[in-house]
Amino acid sequence: MKILLVDDEADYVSTLAERLSFRGIEATWASSGSEALKYLDKEKFELAVLDVKMPKIGGIELKKEIEKKYPDMKFIYLTGHGSEDDYQKGVADSVYYLIKPVNIDDLIKIMKKVLE
Numbered sequence: 001m002k003i004l005l006v007d008d009e010a011d012y013v014s015t016l017a018e019r020l021s022f023r024g025i026e027a028t029w030a031s032s033g034s035e036a037l038k039y040l041d042k043e044k045f046e047l048a049v050l051d052v053k054m055p056k057i058g059g060i061e062l063k064k065e066i067e068k069k070y071p072d073m074k075f076i077y078l079t080g081h082g083s084e085d086d087y088q089k090g091v092a093d094s095v096y097y098l099i100k101p102v103n104i105d106d107l108i109k110i111m112k113k114v115l116e
Helices: 010-021 033-042 059-069 084-092 104-115
Strands: 002-006 026-030 047-051 074-079 096-099
Touching: 002 010, 002 033, 010 026, 010 104, 026 033, 033 059, 047 059, 047 104, 059 074, 074 104, 096 104
Parallel strands: 002 026, 002 047, 047 074, 074 096
Antiparallel strands: none
């Protein structure tokens, strides 16, 4: 499984990537939407885990940009301070929406389910 993690909290996302790698999941991380788009120009990922609230381009907008190039890519949203409106957007997009801090085992279970 090759995934892209995007969150503006660099310490959080780098730790999450490291914890996933200990479980055999190849995880690349980016701390902004623009950085994530640069990775996507170089590599192909099966799944992106996107923070909803980030400066400049949030996860919901980033998902739309990624889908233009990679329509088959799967997504999960993460947030530390989500609103009901954000949750409804995730539901409308058929994207899992998880609250941070996320339990690593729960995240892995959802990632596998999304990629089935």
